[in-house]
Amino acid sequence: MSATADGVPFEPVPPGAGQRRSVLRGIVSSPSGLFGATLTATLVVVAVFAPALAPYDPFGIDGPVLHPPSGTHLLGTDALGRDVFSGVIHGTRTSLLIAGTVGALVLLIGSFVGAVSGYAGRWADDVLMRLTEAFQVLPRFFLAIVVIAFFGPGVDRLIIVLGCTSWPMLARLVRAEVLSLKQREFVAAAQAHGASSVRVVVREILPNALPPAIALLGLILAQVILIEASLGFIGLGDPNAMSWGYLANTAQRFLRVAWWLPLFPGLAILLAVLGLNLLGDALTEALGGRR
Amino acid sequence: MTTAPALRVEDLRVTAGHDRGARDVVRGVSFDIATGEALGLVGESGSGKSMTIRSIIGLLPPAVTMTGVVRLGDLDVTGLTEAAMRRVRGDRIGVVFQDPRSHINPLRTVGDFLVEQLVTVRRVHPGDAMRRAEALLLDVGISDASRRLRQRPYELSGGLLQRVMIASVLLAEPDVVLADEPTTALDTTIQEEVMAILDEERRKRDLAMLFVSHDLDLAGAVCDHIAVMKDGVIVERLPASAMRTSAREPYTTTLMNARPHWHTEATVTATDAGQHSPAAPSSPPDEALLDVHDLRKVYRVRKAAARGHDDLVAVDSASFSLPEGGSLAIVGESGSGKTTLARMLVGLTSPTSGEIRLDGRPVSMGRLSTRQRRQRGRALQMVFQDPYSSLDRRQTVGSCLSEVLRLHTSLSSEQRRRRVAELVEQVGLPSRHAEARPRSLSGGERQRVAIARALAAEPRALVLDEAVSALDVSIQAQVLALLERLRRDLGVALLFISHDLPVVRRLCDDVVVMHRGLVVECGLVLDVLAAPRCAYTQRLIDSVPRDGWRPRRRGRDGLSTATDLTRSS
Numbered sequence: 057m058s059a060t061a062d063g064v065p066f067e068p069v070p071p072g073a074g075q076r077r078s079v080l081r082g083i084v085s086s087p088s089g090l091f092g093a094t095l096t097a098t099l100v101v102v103a104v105f106a107p108a109l110a111p112y113d114p115f116g117i118d119g120p121v122l123h124p125p126s127g128t129h130l131l132g133t134d135a136l137g138r139d140v141f142s143g144v145i146h147g148t149r150t151s152l153l154i155a156g157t158v159g160a161l162v163l164l165i166g167s168f169v170g171a172v173s174g175y176a177g178r179w180a181d182d183v184l185m186r187l188t189e190a191f192q193v194l195p196r197f198f199l200a201i202v203v204i205a206f207f208g209p210g211v212d213r214l215i216i217v218l219g220c221t222s223w224p225m226l227a228r229l230v231r232a233e234v235l236s237l238k239q240r241e242f243v244a245a246a247q248a249h250g251a252s253s254v255r256v257v258v259r260e261i262l263p264n265a266l267p268p269a270i271a272l273l274g275l276i277l278a279q280v281i282l283i284e285a286s287l288g289f290i291g292l293g294d295p296n297a298m299s300w301g302y303l304a305n306t307a308q309r310f311l312r313v314a315w316w317l318p319l320f321p322g323l324a325i326l327l328a329v330l331g332l333n334l335l336g337d338a339l340t341e342a343l344g345g346r347r
Numbered sequence: 348m349t350t351a352p353a354l355r356v357e358d359l360r361v362t363a364g365h366d367r368g369a370r371d372v373v374r375g376v377s378f379d380i381a382t383g384e385a386l387g388l389v390g391e392s393g394s395g396k397s398m399t400i401r402s403i404i405g406l407l408p409p410a411v412t413m414t415g416v417v418r419l420g421d422l423d424v425t426g427l428t429e430a431a432m433r434r435v436r437g438d439r440i441g442v443v444f445q446d447p448r449s450h451i452n453p454l455r456t457v458g459d460f461l462v463e464q465l466v467t468v469r470r471v472h473p474g475d476a477m478r479r480a481e482a483l484l485l486d487v488g489i490s491d492a493s494r495r496l497r498q499r500p501y502e503l504s505g506g507l508l509q510r511v512m513i514a515s516v517l518l519a520e521p522d523v524v525l526a527d528e529p530t531t532a533l534d535t536t537i538q539e540e541v542m543a544i545l546d547e548e549r550r551k552r553d554l555a556m557l558f559v560s561h562d563l564d565l566a567g568a569v570c571d572h573i574a575v576m577k578d579g580v581i582v583e584r585l586p587a588s589a590m591r592t593s594a595r596e597p598y599t600t601t602l603m604n605a606r607p608h609w610h611t612e613a614t615v616t617a618t619d620a621g622q623h624s625p626a627a628p629s630s631p632p633d634e635a636l637l638d639v640h641d642l643r644k645v646y647r648v649r650k651a652a653a654r655g656h657d658d659l660v661a662v663d664s665a666s667f668s669l670p671e672g673g674s675l676a677i678v679g680e681s682g683s684g685k686t687t688l689a690r691m692l693v694g695l696t697s698p699t700s701g702e703i704r705l706d707g708r709p710v711s712m713g714r715l716s717t718r719q720r721r722q723r724g725r726a727l728q729m730v731f732q733d734p735y736s737s738l739d740r741r742q743t744v745g746s747c748l749s750e751v752l753r754l755h756t757s758l759s760s761e762q763r764r765r766r767v768a769e770l771v772e773q774v775g776l777p778s779r780h781a782e783a784r785p786r787s788l789s790g791g792e793r794q795r796v797a798i799a800r801a802l803a804a805e806p807r808a809l810v811l812d813e814a815v816s817a818l819d820v821s822i823q824a825q826v827l828a829l830l831e832r833l834r835r836d837l838g839v840a841l842l843f844i845s846h847d848l849p850v851v852r853r854l855c856d857d858v859v860v861m862h863r864g865l866v867v868e869c870g871l872v873l874d875v876l877a878a879p880r881c882a883y884t885q886r887l888i889d890s891v892p893r894d895g896w897r898p899r900r901r902g903r904d905g906l907s908t909a910t911d912l913t914r915s916s
Contacts, residue, residue, distance in 0.1 A: 240736050240737075241731040241732075241733060241736045241737035242736065242737050242738055242739045244690075244695055244729070244731070244737075245729065245731065245737055245797070245800060245801075246750075247695055247720065248693045248694065248695055248720070248723075248724055248728060248729050249720075249721070249724045249728070249751050249754050249755070249800075249803075249804055250717055250718070250719075250720040250721025250722070250723070250724040250754055250755075251717070251750075251754055252717040253717070259750065260739055263739075263741050264739065264740075264741060
């Protein structure tokens with residue numbers, strides 16, 4: 057073939073199937089993924105519009121004491137006559153606020169530590185990985201109890217404690233991704249052009265390393281919600297913020313007389329954890345299949 | 348016995364996907380292979396040759412369906428149950444796959460792998476099976492067979508593993524052997540060894556063989572007939588001996604002519620003569636764009652069992668020079684240090700010792716700072732072998748090029764966009780490809796994008812590391828034409844690293860031959876290929892498949908080029 061072969065017609069480019077669209081399709085295509093995504097999305101909507109959705113003030117005394125579910129009080133009332141339905145709705149807000157902020161914190165710390173550790177290697181890797189291991193062995197729940205015992209209950213300190221202790225898994229995953237990505241030739245090409253290390257990591261490596269990390273994040277957040285609820289249940293939650301754990305805590309003394317008190321907050325926790333887990337799994341599947 | 352052919356395939360059709368997304372991969376393929384006969388199935392990627400093989404052994408991926416008839420002698424295997432098919436696979440058909448390393452369990456010894464089928468299916472006594480395996484390893488040219496049986500796959504080179512694979516097939520005494528690109532991943536000298544063994548053993552045992560390959564010359568050398576496949580159909584069937592003279596189909600001729608024709612005589616044609624400068628490659632350094640002197644890279648590898656380090660010499664004293672606008676080939680097999688050399692030149696790896704001069708000025712040899720790397724990048728740019736891993740799949744072509752422009756220039760975003768369009772067109776792609784992501788591009792198009800990315804820095808030389816090896820032959824020809832045009836129009840020098848002598852002969856003026864990290868020969872391509880002074884160069888030249896070529900076993904010398912632990916990267 058001679059030089060005339062150069063510049064032959066090319067087959068048309070298939071219309072750029074948007075990357076995001078195909079991920080979404082990947083999640084929704086499996087029944088469990090669809091279920092998880094719907095559940096999580098519903099919870100987010102409920103959390104955002106909680107004041108509009110809740111018929112009563114969650115802390116206000118709006119009716120008869122320990123009234124079973126009825127038309128006026130969908131999920132019944134508690135020992136002080138507060139509406140459980142409104143409590144569960146507002147509890148979604150607290151749980152998701154905590155999960156969301158912790159998630160952001162985990163993603164920030166985890167991907168920073170993972171990226172630096174994986175890309176820099178050598179002593180930085182050693183130091184950061186030992187640090188990660190040190191954090192990984194901290195008993196999260198116990199630490200949260202200790203902090204609350206010292207500084208008193210509060211959403212802010214809970215976020216800080218959980219955020220600072222939940223990142224090691226994510227950091228290790230990001231590090232592993234970075235280790236394999238930095239050997240790839242497109243990274244070498246960027247280096248050969250003289251791109252700085254920060255640029256290589258931020259522009260070339262991290263965008264490729266994050267998808268699996270985000271899938272893992274869903275699973276981490278499910279744990280965070282559980283821990284928050286557990287703390288509330290043993291009475292260490294923020295008394296000024298309505299939460300599922302708090303509701304379950306107030307239900308403790310009436311387990312045998314008012315079944316609706318523990319059931320509905322418990323159900324909410326179950327659905328949130330289930331939704332995040334399924335979404336995490338589906339994300340892993342959808343992102344993993346396209347490598 | 349009847350005279351039924353050993354393998355008969357009738358109207359094979361393979362469809363991938365369901366309903367709307369369904370695609371016909373094989374569209375009505377039929378052929379017969381008689382006992383003792385070899386058929387070469389030749390085609391480019393996507394032609395359906397691998398799917399044909401997988402349909403015959405009944406191992407199609409999920410969501411792929413087939414119709415048609417596959418007969419082994421008198422047995423119709425298409426209607427068999429999975430259990431019966433397993434029996435056929437072990438007993439009557441053997442398959443040699445392309446990549447032996449991924450087809451042999453890395454945790455088990457070579458011996459275990461070889462005897463498994465005999466012991467579990469045929470109920471042969473393990474001791475007997477092992478003795479037979481050992482005898483066969485000797486047959487396929489593995490001399491210290493008893494030691495090899497106890498080793499694990501990672502301790503063997505690719506060439507040795509492929510022999511083990513062949514032995515494992517022969518051990519089951521099948522009637523039919525299917526070979527799916529068995530030597531594509533191997534160096535040409537090793538390829539010759541392995542093909543010689545396969546060819547010899549097949550003839551000795553009177554086996555029918557279906558040999559699938561993209562290499563027309565190689566298939567012609569070991570087969571009786573050639574079937575050329577394109578888009579799921581066999582377009583032409585030829586006797587291998589008269590392949591070149593009897594081809595009628597345009598596609599067959601295209602395929603034949605896509606590869607640079609190989610002739611070692613120093614027939615300097617008019618165009619050749621015009622291109623070559625009279626200066627020897629070792630011209631005075633002051634004229635040279637790039638001058639490399641005694642470059643050396645030693646890796647320290649931790650010893651396996653004992654304390655301390657071993658030195659692994661990747662590049663041992665390489666010296667050559669590349670004239671401004673010239674074209675120099677660095678030739679050698681995998682493990683000869685070519686890639687390490689390329690990485691040292693563009694500053695991705697720091698040399699242990701030696702000197703690199705750009706325009707006669709020595710460049711810094713240690714770990715480069717960002718600024719130094721950028722400076723080096725404006726002189727030398729690298730194009731990598733695999734266009735699939737050398738492009739970020741998340742970035743569009745435009746944003747990838749734009750990113751590079753941002754590093755090297757201070758153009759405004761509008762100017763950058765225009766320059767991107769220019770670059771895309773310069774490498775022969777329509778400008779709308781700037782919006783495309785690598786995923787929607789073919790291998791050849793991706794490699795063009797990779798070249799455009801290198802050109803974005805306006806370098807004075809491109810370092811091409813096996814840049815066309817992964818491409819189909821017709822695409823390869825197009826990319827080579829592109830490189831020639833870029834050299835002519837932009838005056839960019841080419842440092843072409845390759846193991847492929849015919850391609851080197853077509854593209855380059857000068858050549859440096861490397862063997863185990865050492866430069867063993869250098870000079871004008873035409874001189875070196877016509878009259879090599881070094882035995883190793885001769886050996887390389889002899890192993891190139893061409894008209895009338897037959898693979899030959901070259902004994903220990905051929906073997907020793909692949910020491911067991913220096914595997915291909």
